[in-house]
Amino acid sequence: MRKKFILEESDVPKMWYNIKADLAKSPDPLLNPSNNEPLKPEEMEALFAKELVRQEFSNDRWHEIPDEVLELYKMYRPTPLVRAYSLERELDTPAKIFFKNESVSPVGSHKLNTAIAQAYYNKQEGIKRITTETGAGQWGSAMSIACSHFGLELDVFMVRQSYDAKPYRKILMNSYGASVHSSPSQITDYGRGLCASSPEERGSLGIAISEAVEMAVKNSNTRYTLGSVLDHVLLHQSIIGLEAEKQMEMAGERPDKIIACFGGGSNFAGIAFPFIRHNIRAIAAEPAACPKLTKGEYRYDFGDSAGLTPLIPMFTLGHDFSPEQIHAAGLRYHGGGRLVSHLKREGFIDSVAIEQSEAFSAGLLFARSEGIIPAPESNHAIAAVVREALKAKESGKSEVILFNLSGHGLLDLSAYKEYL
Ligand SMILES: *Cc1c(COP(=O)(O)O)cnc(C)c1O
Secondary structure (H helix, E strand, O other): OOOEEOOOHHHOOOEEEOHHHHOOOOOOOOEEOOOOEEOOHHHHOOOOOHHHHHHHHOOOOEEEOOHHHHHHHOOOOOOOEEEOHHHHHHHOOOOEEEEEEHHHOOOOEOOHHHHHHHHHHHHHOOOOEEEEEEOOOHHHHHHHHHHHHHOOEEEEEEEHHHHHHOHHHHHHHHHOOOEEEEEOOOOOHHHHHHHHHOOOOOOOHHHHHHHHHHHHHHOOOEEEOOOOOOHHHHHHHHHHHHHHHHHHHHHOOOOOEEEEEOOOOHHHHHHHHHHHOOOOEEEEEEEOOOOHHHHOEEEEEEOOOOOOOOEEEEEEOOOOOOOOOOOOHHHOOOEOOHHHHHHHHOOOEEEEEEOHHHHHHHHHHHHHHHOOOEOHHHHHHHHHHHHHHHHHHHHOOOOEEEEEEOEEOOOOHHHHHHHO
């Protein structure tokens, strides 16, 4: 029985897929908070590289991947698609379980797929310095590699909780040449204000985004990059699902369900959107501590804590929501983003909220059967897979489940230590 489905380098897709081209109803627009009018592309260009803004607003179905980006993708792409026979056996389920292994990238997650593209376009446009935020440290690490390749300076605002709890991630970013600041920091107005008013603040993604945005807006030749949530990020991540589509064909199977963990939606959309266009359903697995799709309200909200970003129409827990500290720091974001929220409202997507203990228990089951220690974030996807596989066992129905292993957990062993 074949276990791994591996493409040739020449089979890496040459274009990203934009699901907006295939939507019957357009999602609500981003709004400019100063006048509540639909945001104009020019208004985003102080913050993001022009080409990324163009992609953000584009309804074209396919976007050509630049040669230099494709070349860098070859560091780790195509990534394997694996049939999880041992996990199936362990669960004694008739379901066939496949996973796309995005943990094989040099930073150990899918984040590099968009980091490379974002650094490339900024470099093309003559930008010298990039700012960004990072929660668990995955996104910051990915941008660090991408920026070092293109010779860009990088300032990363790292959520203080993670900065203190995950020192290895900081060392990783420093190794690639990035400057890392514990957020809230003393180097932005917003950070200084917060440190003064609440010295105990442990930080959040929303706060770190505010600091990174402030630094980008106040400095010339500097632009901000975001690792999730926005349409252009989801576009770049479609490479995951496009590859998986070819690999499922190699396996001779069509998935009935796609499952991925959900922070701001990039790894979920990456694997799911290319399949949703063929009417395959997808399930987003969120942490119970931050259940924006499952329990949030659909409305306009800011993407950051300070209210510096455009207003985004999305399922949200509120931009000032402060989720409890969970190990899956990459899932502690308050909003579901515009595109995924739209698809949820249109009925293409389901969501489930998973408690941390259930996530880690599923992650360990996966590690012991498939050999890979998953990222704490990915554990949520695995827990949702386990739920579905056990349902299949109960009903005796065979079904094909495809999930995204968004990353490995080798830099998150302290989280496993606490769980064990
Ligand atoms: C960042 C991250 C996530 C969550 O972000 P999404 O944009 O929702 O994908 C999930 N898994 C890993 C390994 C991550 O690094």
